Structure formats: C-alpha cells, structure tokens
Amino acid sequence: xxxxxxxxxxxxxxxxxxxxxxxxxxxxxxxxxxxxxxxxxxxxxxxxxxxxxxxxxxxxxxxxxxxxxxxxxxxxxxxxxxxxxxxxxxxxxxxxxxxxxxxxxxxxxxxxxxxxxxxxxxxxxxxxxxxxxxxxxxxxxxxxxxxxxxxxxxxxxxxxxxxxxxxxxxxxxxxxxxxxxxxxxxxxxxxxxxxxxxxxxxxxxxxxxxxxxxxxxxxxxxxxxxxxxxxxxxxxxxxxxx
Ligand SMILES: Nc1ncnc2c1ncn2[C@@H]1O[C@H](COP(=O)(O)OP(=O)(O)OP(=O)(O)O)[C@@H](O)[C@H]1O
Ligand SMILES: [Mg+2]
Numbered sequence: 001x002x003x004x005x006x007x008x009x010x011x012x013x014x015x016x017x018x019x020x021x022x023x024x025x026x027x028x029x030x031x032x033x034x035x036x037x038x039x040x041x042x043x044x045x046x047x048x049x050x051x052x053x054x055x056x057x058x059x060x061x062x063x064x065x066x067x068x069x070x071x072x073x074x075x076x077x078x079x080x081x082x083x084x085x086x087x088x089x090x091x092x093x094x095x096x097x098x099x100x101x102x103x104x105x106x107x108x109x110x111x112x113x114x115x116x117x118x119x120x121x122x123x124x125x126x127x128x129x130x131x132x133x134x135x136x137x138x139x140x141x142x143x144x145x146x147x148x149x150x151x152x153x154x155x156x157x158x159x160x161x162x163x164x165x166x167x168x169x170x171x172x173x174x175x176x177x178x179x180x181x182x183x184x185x186x187x188x189x190x191x192x193x194x195x196x197x198x199x200x201x202x203x204x205x206x207x208x209x210x211x212x213x214x215x216x217x218x219x220x221x222x223x224x225x226x227x228x229x230x231x232x233x234x235x236x237x238x239x240x241x242x
Contacts, residue, residue, distance in 0.1 A: 008216065011135070011171040014052020015045060017235030018209075021224070023217040026171055026192060030215075031162045034175045035183045036196030041207060041228055042175035043072070044079070045196065046137040048232045049173050051082045054092040058134035061094045061170075063124065066140040069097035080232050094131050098123070113147035117157045120144070121164055128168040136165065136172040145182045154182065158189040191215045196226060199240040206240040 010025035019025040026032050034042045050060035062084075064072055073095070076082040087093035098105045098120070105119055120141075128136070148154050165172050174190070176183045187193040192214035198205045207226040211219040225236040 011058070012052070012056075013049050014055075015048055015233050015235060017224070017237065021209075021211050021220040021235065022192065022214050023219070026173075027214075027216065028171050029166060029169045030171060030191035031165050031189070032171075032173050032192040032194070033183075033187050033190040034173055034194050034196060035178060035187060035212075037178045037198075040196035040198065041226060041233055042177075042196060043067075043075075043139055044228060044233050045194075046139065046173040046175050047072070047076050047082060047084075048080075050093065050135055050137050051076075051084075051087075051232075053135040054087045059092050059094075059131075060087075060135040060137065061096065061127065061131055061133035062137045062139070063096045063098065063127070064139045065098045065120065066143065068099050069095045072139070080230060082232075094127070094133065096123070096127050113144050114153060114157065117141075117144055117148070117161070121157075121161045124161065125164045125168075128165070128170055132168075133170055136170045138172065138174045140175050140177055141186075142177040142179055142182050145186065146179060151185070154185045155189070158185050162189050187212065192217075199223070201240055208240045209235055 009028045011028050012025040013019055034045050036042050050062060053060050073084045076084055084093055088095060105123055145154055148157065176186050193212040195210050195212050197208050199208045207228065208223050209226040210223045223239055225238045225240050227234050227236055
C-alpha cells in the first residue's frame with residue numbers, strides 16, 4: 001500500500017535544491033542536525049531555514065549558546081540582508097541569547113558542563129512552551145557536549161534534549177561542529193543528519209553537502225556542490241567531482 005505523504009507532513013527548508021535530496025523537506029516535529037567544520041555554512045543554512053519559515057507564516061525561534069544574538073543578527077543582515085530584528089519586532093521570530101545574564105545560564109568554566117546542559121534543556125523546554133514556534137534553530141552546542149567526559153552521559157543528555165524538542169512538536173535544526181567526534185553522539189540521536197564540508201579539487205576548495213541519514217525517508221546518496229552567495233545557500237545538482 002502506498003504511504004500517504006500527507007500523513008507525514010514536511011517542512012520546506014527554504015534552501016533551493018535541498019528538499020529534493022530528502023524527499024520533500026524535513027519531517028515536521030523532528031530534530032535535524034547540520035554538521036561541519038568551521039566556516040562550512042552551518043549557521044547560514046539554519047538561519048535561512050528560519051528566515052524562510054518567517055516568510056511563509058511559520059514563526060521561528062533561535063537559541064544561540066555560542067555566538068551572541070547581536071552578532072548573529074549583524075552577520076545575517078550584512079551577508080544576506082535577512083532582517084532578524086524586524087522579524088522580532090513583527091513577532092515572527094524570538095531570539096534567545098543564552099549569554100543574557102537574566103537567564104542565569106552562565107557558561108563559565110566553573111560551571112559543570114552536565115549542569116549547564118541540564119539547565120539548558122530546561123530553558124529550551126520553557127521557551128518552547130511559552131512561545132510555541134513552528135521552527136527552531138539551536139546554534140552549535142558542541143563545546144558544551146565536548147566538556148562532558150563520559151560517553152553515556154553525552155548520550156543521555158542528547159536524548160533528553162532532543163526528546164524535549166520533539167515533544168513540543170517544533171521542527172528543529174541543530175548545528176554541530178566536528179571537534180573530537182562529539183558530533184557522532186548528536187547525529188545518532190537526531191532524525192536526520194546533513195554534512196557540510198569543503199572538497200579539495202586540484203587547487204580549489206569547493207563547498208559540498210551530503211545527507212548522512214533521514215529516518216523514514218529516501219535520501220539522495222550523492223555529494224553535491226553547495227553555493228553561498230548574496231542570496232544565501234543553495235544546493236547545486238552537480239557533484240564537486242564532476
Ligand atoms: N554573501 C556571501 N557570499 C558568499 N559567501 C558568503 C557570504 N556571506 C558569508 N559567506 C560565507 O559563508 C561562510 C559562513 O558560514 P557559517 O558562518 O554558516 O559557517 P559555520 O559552519 O557556522 O562556521 P562556525 O563553525 O565557525 O560557526 C563563510 O565562509 C563566509 O565566507
Ligand atoms: Mg556558525
């Protein structure tokens with residue numbers, strides 16, 4: 001019997017060329033990781049997902065543990081003209097800056113990383129209940145997970161955080177860096193995992209993307225060229241090797 005796609009609604013990413021790779025977009029209500037080393041385009045990808053959502057009536061939330069909210073807003077405005085301050089004013093976007101002292105979520109080195117991650121999960125739960133966004137972007141938690149030594153603790157903290165996000169029904173994109181393989185724990189717990197990279201072809205570095213997994217969906221098993229321009233990110237139909 002054919003599976004009805006309407007039973008499993010998708011959230012269009014807003015990244016031209018991406019949704020075709022994953023059978024029509026992210027499944028609604030899932031946790032989707034975007035992994036890559038520094039400068040590969042993770043923050044741009046996730047910001048575009050949020051910006052696109054705001055244009056089609058799906059309100060967004062951004063939680064930034066690693067960069068200050070002001071810096072992220074400035075960067076997206078100057079690079080692509082995405083006006084996150086305006087979206088906030090219009091009530092289409094909520095930005096939660098964990099560096100805000102009012103949240104009392106200090107990330108100083110005196111704080112135990114497990115305590116930080118437990119408090120972070122509670123903050124996410126509270127904010128999702130309060131605001132009820134359709135889309136969520138959490139920017140780069142790797143540094144905090146990296147500081148947790150026992151692998152079983154990383155697994156259970158990941159499961160707790162992702163479980164909280166799924167329970168709220170929001171469709172989320174979580175970016176992760178590649179330092180010390182912590183990314184594998186996060187990817188394991190996610191519903192889909194996308195990898196961003198740079199391929200060295202002769203004397204050129206070419207941005208690339210591939211889908212590592214998407215639960216319950218057919219995926220394209222090919223590496224594609226990723227373009228970043230003044231319009232944002234797009235996925236080309238070409239392979240970096242062709
Ligand atoms: N208008 C633009 N045209 C082309 N490339 C751009 C433009 N604006 C930014 N970029 C490029 O996009 C990249 C920024 O990507 P991004 O900040 O998403 O990386 P990241 O993976 O989040 O890195 P990090 O791990 O350091 O946070 C930079 O390499 C930058 O040069
Ligand atoms: Mg980034």
